[in-house]
Amino acid sequence: MQSAWSENMSLERKKAIEELGRGRELANQLRDLLSKSLGDEGEDLVMKIFNSFGNTLSMLRNSGDYDDEVSQNQRNSINMSWDGRKSEDSEDSIKSTSTQKDRRGCYKRRKCAESWTKDTPALIDDGHAWRKYGQKVIVNANHPRNYYRCTHKVDQGCQATKQVQKIEDHPPKYRPTYYGHHTCKNLPVASHLILDSTSNDSSILLSFANNLTSKHDNPFFLSFPSVKQESKEDHTTSDITYNRSLSSEYLMSPELTLFESSVQMEVLSSDHDVISGVVNSVDLDDLLEFCEVGR
DNA sequence: TCGATTTGACCGTC
DNA sequence: GACGGTCAAATCGA
Structure with a gap:
């Protein structure tokens, strides 16, 4: 059942990739035409369209990694490190229940933990x-490291954890390290995910519109959980830049693989061009290569 | 009252 | 023994 489902997803994704690849090629042709008649302005516009295709292709590519067990090398190639960690926390929970109280700190160090980071x-x-x-003070680090686990660890046994280390003050720079996958079934949220509502100027609105299915029916939206604050630390998301590994993790959950070929993605921001932030980090050669594979 | 955060203690690894 | 990751009691806040 699971294999049939993932096979379906794989076909859907291939179709979507084909369509997006075609669209990107057309955008490329359009760029040539517009650059002659409209100059830089026209070229910029088409480049945005071009980048949008690239970004969506990138997400599809990364979402495939979760489906396919052949993703190890690809993950490495996109700046994620996966080390193959078995669930240690579950072991610990068994231990803690069997050996009664005061087994605090009974764990195994994450030497071979499956993790990925992004500054x-x-x-x-x-x-x-x-x-x-x-929270722990780390030697040779200016700031303490914060430890987070999934809220659904208790009720759903989700083993995902992350550590956040502030590595620079000016400009502020954080290094979140993620361990494990979310196995929790997150609650649905509205189709518009607002990142950072604290600042009007920097608020970033992601809007996904699909003309085949309603937003609420789309598994993409159902995959987003309710959003809670992570901490009371400075949370000024005024300059968000995702790279490929980050965007794949943040925007695409493992179960998030169904993309209709006609899906449209809009990124709305008052001051920031998030799309460009994403696409700048995407190697278009990789995308081209990937399109060829998908054919 | 309940869920989230803080913080000291505990324990495995190096 | 130092260090890092986790636990859980105490505390906070909505």
């Missing part, structure tokens, strides 16, 4: 609900 200029909301469970 960010601000603490950004990744759409998951995290609960802080610890």
Whole structure:
């Protein structure tokens, strides 16, 4: 059942990738035409369209990684490190219940933990609900490291955890490290995910419109959980930049693979061009290559 | 009252 | 023994 489902998803994704690849090629042709008649302005516009296709293709590509067990090398190639960690927390929970009280700190160090990191200029909301469970001063680090686990660890046994280390003050720079996958079934939220509502100027609105299915029916939206604050630290998401690994994790959950070929993605921001932030980090050669594979 | 955060203690790894 | 990751009691806040 699961394999049939993922096979379906794989076909859908291939179709979507084909369509997007075609659209990107057409945009490329359009760019040539417009650059002659409209100059830079026209070229910029088409480049945005071009980048939008690239970004969506990138997300599809990364979402495929979760479906396919052949993703190890691809993950490495997109700046994620996966080390193959078995669930240690579950072991610990068994231990703690069997050996009674005061087994605090009974754990195994994450030497071979499956993890991925991405430096960010601000603490950004990744759409998951995290609960802080610890803070530790780290030697040779100017700031303490914060430890978070998934809010649904208790009720759903979700083993995802993350650590956030502030590595620079000016400009502020954070290094979140993610461990494990979210196995929790997140609650649905509105189709518009607002990142950082604290600042009008910097608020970023992601809007996904699909003309085949309603927003509420789309598994994409159902995959987003309710968003909670991560901590009381400075949460000014004024300059969000995602790279490929980050965007795949933040925007695409493992179960998030169904993209209709006609899906449209709009990124609305008053001051910031998020799309460009994403696409700048995407190697278009990779995308071209990927399109060829998808054919 | 209940859920989230803080913080000291505990324990495994290096 | 130092360090890092986690636990859980105490505390906070909505």
